[in-house]
Amino acid sequence: xxxxxxxxxxxxxxxxxxxxxxxxxxxxxxxxxxxxxxxxxxxxxxxxxxxxxxxxxxxxxxxxxxxxxxxxxxxxxxxxxxxxxxxxxxxxxxxxxxxxxxxxxxxxxxxxxxxxxxxxxxxxxxxxxxxxxxxxxxxxxxxxxxxxxxxxxxxxxxxxxxxxxxxxxxxxxxxxxxxxxxxxxxxxxxxxxxxx
Amino acid sequence: xxxxxxxxxxxxxxxxxxxxxxxxxxxxxxxxxxxxxxxxxxxxxxxxxxxxxxxxxxxxxxxxxxxxxxxxxxxxxxxxxxxxxxxxxxxxxxxxxxxxxxxxxxxxxxxxxxxxxxxxxxxxxxxxxxxxxxxxxxxxxxxxxxxxxxxxxxxxxxxxxxxxxxxxxxxxxxxxxxxxxxxxxxxxxxxxxxxx
Numbered sequence: 001x002x003x004x005x006x007x008x009x010x011x012x013x014x015x016x017x018x019x020x021x022x023x024x025x026x027x028x029x030x031x032x033x034x035x036x037x038x039x040x041x042x043x044x045x046x047x048x049x050x051x052x053x054x055x056x057x058x059x060x061x062x063x064x065x066x067x068x069x070x071x072x073x074x075x076x077x078x079x080x081x082x083x084x085x086x087x088x089x090x091x092x093x094x095x096x097x098x099x100x101x102x103x104x105x106x107x108x109x110x111x112x113x114x115x116x117x118x119x120x121x122x123x124x125x126x127x128x129x130x131x132x133x134x135x136x137x138x139x140x141x142x143x144x145x146x147x148x149x150x151x152x153x154x155x156x157x158x159x160x161x162x163x164x165x166x167x168x169x170x171x172x173x174x175x176x177x178x179x180x181x182x183x184x185x186x187x188x189x190x191x192x193x194x195x196x
Numbered sequence: 197x198x199x200x201x202x203x204x205x206x207x208x209x210x211x212x213x214x215x216x217x218x219x220x221x222x223x224x225x226x227x228x229x230x231x232x233x234x235x236x237x238x239x240x241x242x243x244x245x246x247x248x249x250x251x252x253x254x255x256x257x258x259x260x261x262x263x264x265x266x267x268x269x270x271x272x273x274x275x276x277x278x279x280x281x282x283x284x285x286x287x288x289x290x291x292x293x294x295x296x297x298x299x300x301x302x303x304x305x306x307x308x309x310x311x312x313x314x315x316x317x318x319x320x321x322x323x324x325x326x327x328x329x330x331x332x333x334x335x336x337x338x339x340x341x342x343x344x345x346x347x348x349x350x351x352x353x354x355x356x357x358x359x360x361x362x363x364x365x366x367x368x369x370x371x372x373x374x375x376x377x378x379x380x381x382x383x384x385x386x387x388x389x390x391x392x
Contacts, residue, residue: 125390187359
């Protein structure tokens with residue numbers, strides 16, 4: 001059995017990432033990386049399922065021990081991707097999905113340059129605006145902020161390995177599935193299988 | 197419409213390449229590059245379908261005019277891949293299959309480093325020997341020569357982009373199909389589609 005690979009999936013809020021990943025996980029056996037956080041659990045959130053809920057002291061210790069692939073602070077709470085669960089899954093031959101933003105992805109690549117980066121993009125910015133509006137959860141001002149942030153982030157994503165355009169869920173899932181299959185055909189994994 | 201891409205498909209005699217490519221062409225619209233040759237047509241071979249049959253003088257002129265992606269001489273006859281049909285297909289947005297050997301592939305890469313190289317390999321050498329034997333067309337001595345040549349060629353193929361192992365036709369076709377889909381998600385083609 002060959003070792004699993006890890007895939008960073010990034011994309012702006014409203015692009016449809018969670019729908020795509022839910023569909024993809026029906027087709028492939030994937031470990032979806034669970035983040036650690038110092039924030040309190042919300043009602044219905046389970047430890048180890050939605051997040052690993054840890055206190056600040058533990059979070060700090062994990063940073064010092066090099067136990068994170070990436071970590072960051074948002075509005076007073078710490079979030080990070082623990083290495084151990086990712087590595088366990090990969091050793092079991094499972095591919096890993098890291099659902100993280102472009103800045104976090106840069107931290108992961110600095111540690112593990114072999115990680116594959118995939119950006120899920122909307123067909124165009126008007127369509128992203130339409131999707132954000134139709135969710136009905138954000139004010140027009142908030143939507144404008146999200147759009148600006150998405151456009152800024154996209155500019156920094158040019159080094160990604162692949163761009164999947166979510167013009168339809170079916171198409172986006174097919175492309176992600178293909179990328180993962182193709183990555184397992186790379187020489188680093190395959191060439192030595194045929195010895196002489 | 198985006199420009200087509202070109203894919204070099206190499207692999208040893210007996211690996212099942214033509215069966216795989218026939219199945220793949222049922223799934224994707226591909227232009228299968230037709231070689232030019234100076235040898236005489238065999239019964240049933242059509243000009244422009246099996247080969248472009250040209251005389252030595254024309255072949256030499258095409259070399260001088262840089263009209264080949266690669267060319268070589270085998271047992272007194274010249275064979276080459278003309279650029280023009282490949283380019284026409286790519287301009288029409290069609291992907292192109294170049295069915296050529298590792299040495300020819302090196303010539304293509306020297307001219308067009310963006311060409312994707314895929315090697316179709318048997319699961320192991322014993323299986324390739326079994327397939328060559330079961331075809332019943334070659335003497336044991338000829339089979340031994342083909343095997344040795346395949347093993348030598350494989351050593352020089354380590355720079356290929358992808359290795360597809362033909363353990364089953366279905367699997368090999370799925371992997372080739374995935375590689376082509378994935379290659380169309382690369383930033384060179386995709387990133388600029390989402391302007392700001």
